[in-house]
Amino acid sequence: MGKKVLFWTVVACVMFQTAVWAGTVRLPDTGQTDSFTNTFGEDSDYTINPPSLVHNTNNTVTDINTGLVWQDEDDSNVLTWEEALAYCEEVTLAGYLDWRLPTKKELVSIIDFGRAYPAADTNIFPNTKFYQPVKPYDYWSSSEGSDNLSGDAYYVGFGVGTSGIYRKSFRNYARCVRGGEYPGSSFTNNGNGTVTDDPTGLMWQQTEGGSLNWESALSYCEGLSLGGYSDWRLPNIKELDFIAETTRYNPAVNAEYFPFALSAIYWSATTRPDIPSEASCIDFSYGTIGHYPKSDSRGNVRCVRGGLSGSFDTNCTAALTSGLILHVPVIDYSNGVSYVWADLKYESSDNNEIVFRVTSAGAANPADFYNCQRSTLASDFKLHIPDINYISGTAYLSADFELKSAGEGGIFFKVTGYVLLQ
Numbered sequence: 001m002g003k004k005v006l007f008w009t010v011v012a013c014v015m016f017q018t019a020v021w022a023g024t025v026r027l028p029d030t031g032q033t034d035s036f037t038n039t040f041g042e043d044s045d046y047t048i049n050p051p052s053l054v055h056n057t058n059n060t061v062t063d064i065n066t067g068l069v070w071q072d073e074d075d076s077n078v079l080t081w082e083e084a085l086a087y088c089e090e091v092t093l094a095g096y097l098d099w100r101l102p103t104k105k106e107l108v109s110i111i112d113f114g115r116a117y118p119a120a121d122t123n124i125f126p127n128t129k130f131y132q133p134v135k136p137y138d139y140w141s142s143s144e145g146s147d148n149l150s151g152d153a154y155y156v157g158f159g160v161g162t163s164g165i166y167r168k169s170f171r172n173y174a175r176c177v178r179g180g181e182y183p184g185s186s187f188t189n190n191g192n193g194t195v196t197d198d199p200t201g202l203m204w205q206q207t208e209g210g211s212l213n214w215e216s217a218l219s220y221c222e223g224l225s226l227g228g229y230s231d232w233r234l235p236n237i238k239e240l241d242f243i244a245e246t247t248r249y250n251p252a253v254n255a256e257y258f259p260f261a262l263s264a265i266y267w268s269a270t271t272r273p274d275i276p277s278e279a280s281c282i283d284f285s286y287g288t289i290g291h292y293p294k295s296d297s298r299g300n301v302r303c304v305r306g307g308l309s310g311s312f313d314t315n316c317t318a319a320l321t322s323g324l325i326l327h328v329p330v331i332d333y334s335n336g337v338s339y340v341w342a343d344l345k346y347e348s349s350d351n352n353e354i355v356f357r358v359t360s361a362g363a364a365n366p367a368d369f370y371n372c373q374r375s376t377l378a379s380d381f382k383l384h385i386p387d388i389n390y391i392s393g394t395a396y397l398s399a400d401f402e403l404k405s406a407g408e409g410g411i412f413f414k415v416t417g418y419v420l421l422q
Helices: 003-010 083-092 103-110 214-222 235-243
Strands: 054-056 061-064 067-069 138-145 151-156 162-167 188-189 194-196 202-205 264-273 278-282 289-295 305-306 317-318 324-333 338-348 355-363 375-377 382-390 395-407 409-419
Touching: 083 138, 103 138, 103 151, 103 235, 214 264, 235 264, 235 278, 264 289, 324 382
Parallel strands: 317 382, 324 375
Antiparallel strands: 054 061, 061 067, 138 151, 151 162, 162 289, 188 194, 194 202, 202 305, 264 278, 278 289, 317 324, 324 338, 338 355, 355 409, 375 382, 382 395, 395 409
């Protein structure tokens, strides 16, 4: 009997509904904490989902917000886009074989927009490269150009946090990632001049806010009253980048939900740290990140409100008792194919392996776990639990498991790594 069949036997052959990514993406904050203006509403005035990157002992980095696991350092080789895809597919790191080239949005999520040259914490991501005249290379993403750019793909620059488009034959670095891929765009028209981005829970102004200079854009959003809400703000650059779609162009946004969107520059609340007279922006011609003088009144405005913030919803937190029984309240199997809960009991620690046995499992309703980070079980049966409460708060940790064996004696997972969170 195959592993997949055994898994469904454990969960009593329950049929599950395909899940919708609703409020499941925790966009990490930009990392910008410095103030560059007395006008309220700049990036540093709001901290939503503070960056939480853990450098593991196995040359990987875990993003606690997104659940993605990153290669901590590239191998310094420059590759064509096709070579970069193949390189990540062939990487064997920390005992995992499911590495891949990240999407543009995923790669942007680890940029530290409070830093420059590189725009990354080098204690977390050592030897991060950036474009220089003697080494004119950036980092490839897996995101391809839209229909009229079929020979192109998107890159992300870690000099000051940029993105753009290169021919696939160009050469760049590659930093690999593993974990469920960021979802595609999914919006809800609220019928009141607002649109909700389903994956992040962010609510967006549907119509255009006009063309203003940067400080006027900050004030416009802070003063906006729309849809019964008055807590609008200018989005940070990661939020604005999330609604840009690499599969569309002129404009690179879903025109069904943003019917008057322009193929033009839109302001973010994020300042370029090395040149504070400029702000980060998105050019919605093709959805690329650049910078624009704050004094220029030709920048466009789209305001945002809400988003996921604060600590993880305890509904998703796994619990490990003093008797070493692990209860996982929700597991996202194979990126939304189904949702289950499971109980695992410690069995042994032979040959330096810590082994747990699945004692019970059943269907979980994803709607009950809306605003938190769920555990994930990949199609290769590698289990990631991002938040485990050990003995009522004695310690918090994240852990990775992989299937050890499955048969009539039960299903067993072995621990492959863990990180103490606090």
